[in-house]
Amino acid sequence: MTETVAHLTVDGAPADLAGMPDDERLLDTLRWRLGRKGTKEGCRTGDCGACTVLVDGRSTLACLTLTREVDGSDVTTIDGAARDAELSRVTRAFAEAGALQCGYCTPGFVVALAGLLKERGRAAPLEELLDGLQGNLCRCTGYAAIVRGVALAREEAP
Amino acid sequence: MEGPHAPRAVPGFELVAPASVEEAIAALRAADDGGATAIAGGTDLLLDLDDGRLAPRRVVSLRRLPWRTLDWLDGALTVGATLPLRSLEDDREVRRRLPGLWQAVHAVGSVALRHRATLGGNLGRSAPASDLIPMLLALDAEVDLVGPRGERRVPVDDFVRASRRTALLPGELIRSVRVPEPRPSAYLWQRVRPANDISQIAVAVAFSPGRRHWSIAVAGMPPRPALLPDVARDLGDGAPSDAALTAAAARASRAVPITGDQRASEEYRRRLVGTLLTRAVRAVPFEGGRPL
Incomplete structure (x- = not known):
């Protein structure tokens, strides 16, 4: 066991990670240790993007990340959407566009798109944003509405 | 805590994060006989840990080593082993001078995966489906290694042996990857x-x-x-x-x-x-x- 306690800020609050085993995934820390179940588990192999969170502002697959490997980071999840301007904007745009069916992939899409907008800015071409969402799968195949949601999020005034 | 993936009480491995290259090599050596493995981004390694293809007692994190680097010197590109692939993709000079390498990096997984995946990890894991290994071969790239017996430079063609097999010796780490010259690609x-x-x-x-x-x-x-x-x-x-x-x-x-x-x-x-x-x-x- 690693002796030291890992420190993480999750959606603005310090997380209690005392006694956390070394091999714990960020996804399990968020869902089971911290009870933040907005972040979804889909494939657990990095293929579907449902577990996407922001680690220091960068989109990250929580299923393929050891929590201790991001020790000291600032983690933002869909549960913290209200306190993040970009996440709020994308959430509103997806709601307006009706960009969801069953909704299971939606947190991953919203967080991944917010991450892209933070990285690239809203001047980024729509094609680049859509290309950057290739790692997010919607099993309902509701992609047409999702594409409209992405376009709306990009156009909406800050 | 309950659920299919609720945290287990007993960890499957211990994770150590040495602060220096020497300590990292020592940490790998101290648990040899296949008992230790290095982790960079972990996006490929964790899949093998999950389904038991690998079960090391110790995982040595490279996150505190100063290897998240990208340098151009006399036309040669040197990429630190733990630089996220997304940073390589975002470098304008890489896209301009090594367009094939940019395309290969862009072909790896998704944006979120490339925020953690690394060139060193991709080579060290030697996945048969690696998008980066074929491009590095065509660019005559070399791997800089550091280990218990010092440093050495190995062409990628000699480093990659087979699926999941490399020329890495016990205790050895990939420090960086060197592409000798810009190439239309x-x-x-x-x-x-x-x-x-x-x-x-x-x-x-x-x-x-x-x-x-x-x-x-x-x-x-x-x-x-x-x-x-x-x-x-x-x-x-x-x-x-x-x-x-x-x-x-x-x-x-x-x-x-x-x-x-x-x-x-x-x-x-x-x-x-x-x-x-x-x-x-x-x-x-x-x-x-x-x-x-």
Whole structure:
């Protein structure tokens, strides 16, 4: 066991990670240790993007990340959407566009798109944003509405 | 805590994060006999840990080592082993001077995956479906290693032995990867589902302006991605004629040790090799016999 306690800020609050085993995934820390179940588990192999969170502002697959490997980071999840301007904007745009069916992939899409907008800015071409969402799968195949949601999020005034 | 993946009480391994290269090497050595493995981004390693293909007692994190670097020196690019692939992709000079490398990096997983995945991890894990190994082969890249007996530099072609097998010695780490010169280059792949599958076939092509020769590498065949020097010679010392390109594509189609599997039949793969090779070479910009 690693002796030291890992420190993480999750959606603005310090997380209690005392006694956390070394091999714990960020996804399990968020869902089971911290009870933040907005972040979804889909494939657990990095293929579907449902577990996407922001680690220091960068989109990250929580299923393929050891929590201790991001020790000291600032983690933002869909549960913290209200306190993040970009996440709020994308959430509103997806709601307006009706960009969801069953909704299971939606947190991953919203967080991944917010991450892209933070990285690239809203001047980024729509094609680049859509290309950057290739790692997010919607099993309902509701992609047409999702594409409209992405376009709306990009156009909406800050 | 409950649920299918609720945290276990007993950890499967201990994770250590040494603050220096020497300590990292020592940490790997102290648990040898296959008992320790290094982790960079972990995006590939964790899959093997999850389903038990690997069960090390100790995992040595490289996160505190100063290897998230990217340097151009005298035309050569050196990429630190733990630089996230996304940072490599975002470097304007990489895209301009090594377009094939940019395409290969862009072909790896998703944006979120590339925020953690690294070049060192990709090489060290030596995945048969690696998008980066064929391109590094075509660029004559070398791997800088550091270990208990000091440092050494190994061509990627010698470093990658087979699927999941490399020339790494016990306690040795990949410190960086060196690409010797800018090269007009291209990387093309074919997948059943473009967004989230591995390639049925991928072709990396690069032209060395200084030595005026082509390098061609193909991935999607056992035991590992490989260079095809005879095919490269067919292409001559500049922009190839249509006849030369047709001959090279036909030779590549014949020569590769391809087998069929659930992703594609042998016949389909052989055709893909020729088609992708032709398109990739045509994608490398030349003007009046000189690379742009």
